Amino acid sequence: MSSSLYRLGRAMAAARWKVVAVWAVLMIAVGGLAVGLGGAFSTEFQIPGTDAQRGIDQLSTRFPEMSGVAGEVVFVAEDGSTVDDHEARIQRVMEQIGDVEGVAVSSDPFDEDSPGTRNDDDTALMGQFQMDGLVGDFPESSVEKITDIVESGGETGLEAHVGGQFLQSSEIPFGAGEIIGLVIALIILAIVFRSLVPAVIPIVTAVTGVGISMMAVMALAAGIEIPSVTTSLGAMLGLAVGIDYALFILSRHRDQLSRGDDVRESVGAAIATSGSAVIFAGLTVIVALVGLFVTGIPFLTVMGIAAAGTVALSVVVALTLLPAIMGILGERLRPRRVRRLMADHGGVLPEEEIARHDAPKRGIGLAWVRLATRVPALTIVVVVLGIGALAIPAKDLALALPDLGTEQPGTDARDTYDLVAETFGPGYNGPLLVTADIINTTDPLATVDSLEKDIEALPHVESIQIATPNRGADLAVVTVIPEGGPTDDSTKELVADLRDHAAGWEDELGVSDVIVTGATAVGIDITEKLSGALIPFAIFVVGFSLILLALVFRSVWVPIKASLGYLLSVGAAFGVTAMVFEYGWFNGPLNVSVNGPVVAFMPIMVMGVLFGLAMDYEMFLVTRMREEFVHSGDARRSIERGFTGSAPVVVAAALIMTAVFSGFVTAGWFMLQPIAIGLAVGVLVDAFVVRMTLVPAVLALLGRHAWWLPRWLDRILPTVDVEGEGLAAVLEHRRWTAEHGEAALRLQDAVAPLIGARGELGPLTGSVLPGRLLVVRSQGAPARDTFLALAAGRAVPSTGILAVHDRLAPDDLGAIQSRVHHLAAGADVTARLAEVSGRHLDQRLVVLEDATDLERALDRDPEAVAARIDTLLDAGVTFLVGAEGEDAVPIEHHLHDMLRDPGRLLALTVRPTAAPGRSADTGTHRTDTTAPAAEGALA
Known part of the structure; x- marks a missing residue:
């Protein structure tokens, strides 16, 4: 592969302007496609085959009035009045909402047959309306019209607040945090290269890759249901790995230029060596993300594939656009001091300067690795205990799907959510729907009444909001208000209790196919499915890492050590995430607005992405150590030389990734915040504690045995050239x-x-x-x-x-x-x-x-x-x-x-x-x- 990459790098540098033009045309074409198709992202999470999803699908065909996205208006009377004193105004507001395009039903909260929900002193009334379909099925302008109607719907002594799922937006939130992350990355790159010109290059290539991939996903959203978080996740990963991959290649190119190498030859050699490593690094991330299919959850598989596509494009950009830019800048990327020396010596760098460049480097890196390996057993114990303590809070990490209570304070959705919980009770924010097939009953209304009484008698039931058959009198729907909120444990217990009683109700009442459904039940089912997929996915990731690292390092102990180190990093990432979202630590600085369960796919997504990044750092550090050991046979010296040769780039890469991930934390989007925090912490711990402290200590403790591989296994395993040995x-x-x-x-x-x-x-x-x-x-x-x-x-x-x-x-x-x-x-x-x-x-x-x-x-x-x-x-x-x-x-x-x-x-x-x-x-x-x-x- 290295010979092909060498020719590719030289070819890209030779055709530099043509390559840049091709990427520019591609970006314009994909951007035009995205705008022309006008794709919209989904805010709904579904798992086909679950009871809750089956109930949702049944409602859409047999009771469409209750199948769309719900909305509510909360009217609050002030100055000692009651809501009855404002009946005309309230009715007028609900009628106006009913006339808006995309609204299927808007109920009169004063209707005796289906009254709105009141509080105990009649100072608050909640009216309901139902949209036609899910978010994205009705016009975006309808949301604005309804909001305007409610904002102008108050009068003296009456406030009106709009809320509900219809306010969920598929727009991608980006803010100053992401820009700050890029600025920090630029500063780090400028320090690494000691020059601004080369520092800008990784930012340009990363933004190019992310821009094209984001627009491609937007275009695909016109025909495929893609969750709204997908693009933000892809952008976060694409920026991080795109900058790092360019850093690995560009730093090798600059190092070779410092030795006096020819520009085009150096470009080819950089792509052949670091480019090989970048391909390997990208493949590990891609395999981990695509491996999300083992969960059997369609929306998570789509997210994984989209993110993997972004990473793959980042690799392609690093192997094509980056060498073209390096070819364009040519001698300007060579350090000035080296340029002057070469100019003074006829275009050739003096031998003594090359020898000085190649001499072993002393500094903080050498001091650190010697400290870590001085008493390796002590280092191992301290690291394991320290990370173990950091991981302890992970036991309290709770999972759920985000609801309107996770929106930012000050938004209509969040303020109304909090108002409903305070005024009526938290259960009104997460009602459950119980459906039953009543086609074989002789008295549908009596059957529905009996089912209502049986459900109301169960623990954790606050009230029954609605109990009614559909127009065809073949399907009954009971709207159950739980005592707790959508993510409370009591609500989960109620869902389980309702399902346990379903078979008994079918026998006693002569009904069939009793299903517990609704948005809250769907969220509970998805969370349980995701939690159950964690162990199979962990086995897949760890098993893959063992095989992969055995191929690269021709060792038994190195893969085992690397995989255990990865699990330590995951534990630390989960522990700190629990500290922030469960214990409420650092909520202010991190712009976290709610404490409680984190988004259900956070653990599995962090595990997948962190696996790829951890293997990147393992490879860049340990391959240099292995190379030194093969040449010298000195186990301790190979650790030191390999560490000092690769640690500076790994440090810069880890800091850049942490800066990019941290930028997405401050955006305040609950769906992405836990993932970004987990990845930022995981990268810091994995790079600085596991790879740069624990790994040298373990290798020093094992000595020559670290590179042992049975001969029979060596014959079976194919040879993988990840450092451009060819x-x-x-x-x-x-x-x-x-x-x-x-x-x-x-x-x-x-x-x-x-x-x-x-x-x-x-x-x-x-x-x-x-x-x-x-x-x-x-x-x-x-x-x-x-x-x-x-x-x-x-x-x-x-x-x-x-x-x-x-x-x-x-x-x-x-x-x-x-x-x-x-x-x-x-x-x-x-x-x-x-x-x-x-x-x-x-x-x-x-x-x-x-x-x-x-x-x-x-x-x-x-x-x-x-x-x-x-x-x-x-x-x-x-x-x-x-x-x-x-x-x-x-x-x-x-x-x-x-x-x-x-x-x-x-x-x-x-x-x-x-x-x-x-x-x-x-x-x-x-x-x-x-x-x-x-x-x-x-x-």
Whole structure:
């Protein structure tokens, strides 16, 4: 992958203005699509299949008057009057509301058949109205008209207040907090880079990615039901990871420029190394977010996919737009001091300056890691106990779906909610609906009366507001007012009690399909479903992290340590969230306006996102430590050098993420506040306490055993290059090509297991120029088949370098295979050669397994076949032909006589065992090997 990313980075830097133009056009196009489609977000949360949702669906078809979003007007009499003294005015207000577009029913609160709710002293009256459908189904202007009617509906001695679910808005709240978060991120970047110009780049790329993804989600909302919190969540994640991913790549680029590297080469190398890590980091976040499907909750799956799409776009921006911008700025990103030195020395940085740059760095980072690893067991105990204490309040974290009581004080929705709770009782803000199928009853009204009395006798029931059959007298609806509010435990107990009695009522009253529903019951069902999904999701995330980290670090203990550290960070995030929202700590500074249960999907969302971010920090810190250990074998020294090399970037990344998440806390939106606080705390704890303190201590305690992996497991696990380790081979091949010229096939100390036999072929060293025909001969098929399979990209060397033109195995195996025309034994050579056409023929290889197939083709039509081969050789196509035997074979003589330029004909003998004292020659360039396994001769 690193070789492909290297070429991608160089290509983006070369086509810099075109790349910027493409992203600009894409942003304009997606923005136009979003505006043109005019999508609206949903404020409703649904889980198909639950009892409460089934009841809602039933009401929409059989009792539509009670299925829409509800609203209420609370009239309060003052100056010693009662609401009866203002009857005419109140009736007029409710009539005006009934005339507004989108209002299905507006009840007269003085109607004897369906009276409004009064308080004990008749100084307050609540009138109800029902909208036609859910939020988004009726015009937004209807909300404004109703609000205006109520605001002007008072008179002397009478106040009117509007409230209810119809006031829930799908608008995305953004405020100064998000801007402040970006400003703090910019300041941190300016400190890291010691310059303002490079500091602006990550902000620009992150905002670009977030802008496009947000507009794409808005466009999709025109056809898909997307929760309103989705865009804010995606924006928060997109800004955080977008800035961090750009920081990782840009800091590597700046570091390489400080060493005097060429700008375009540095861009390619930065994308190949840090870009590989960014892809891995992005994938971990994406997998965690997409993994929300294990909950089986559709709206949560949509949120996860949308957020994952935002992260994926952030990765693409970092790999394409960022290198283009780095190419545009060019030398301006190189530190001024280095620029002056290079200018004074003919454009080359002095060797002593490079040595000074590469020397181990001392400072706070080195002092900190030495302190953490001085007595590693003590560090581990202190960290675990400290985070454990921080996590203790998590036991009190309660979950629920947000209601109007979580809106900001001063809004109509929140003020009326509080007024209803104070005047009538908290249960009036969260009524329950009990429906029953009464089609088989002979006296519907008597049945409804009996059901009403039975429900009213249950504990935690404040009153029955309405009990009535529908117009068709086949469905009964009882509106139950609980004693507690929508999120109180007593209300949850009442819902459970009602459902427990359902079967008994069906038998006693002759009714069927008794369902407890309504917005409050839906919220309770969703909360229970989400709570039950936490353990399966945690198992999925932890299991995935164990596998992922075992692939990257080739270790057993490192993944276990990383996963346990992640769980500590999650515990701390939940504990602090409980302190804020359950205990009320820091409510003022954080702009938290309500205490109580947090939004039900907060734990699972924080777990998913924090997993990806924790694995990012683990990878950026520990991969450098592993790299140092592989080179030096010194476990303690590798911890120090790896930490000091990567810690500054991780510190900056964690601070930036915390700043961005904190900016969304101050927005005051209850649905996002707990998630933002959990992520901000989780990132701080994970980066500074777990990864930068606990991890070095554990690695120091384990010593060399930290990097232990059983051999059988090492053989099973595929190799993952997340730090661009393959870049060294790419750069070596570029240097070789600059010195010797392009080769169609190049092998350098390549060793591969034999195909169809035990043993190995190699080491092989040599090259074949483009436009040559190489006859590969051997006594027996295994050695010959192995060599041809290597050239065709159907086998990879276990060690050494294999390059086909500018593509290297195994990174570019797909590209190699796409350039090779493979002719298996028995192929129609004449027909297959006719298929070799198109552009870039000088990049093609024709691998013919059996020379006898070519012999037959030459015997049938020698002039045409020879002319076709000559034409392809002239175009730069390279041929490899397998033949039986170690000495010159007939096909060589045949081709020598028929080719227009016999000098293009080469021959190579390969053997499965080494021939001491010989050198492998596969063409016009020769390099010596210590144990050659092939010999060649030019025909």
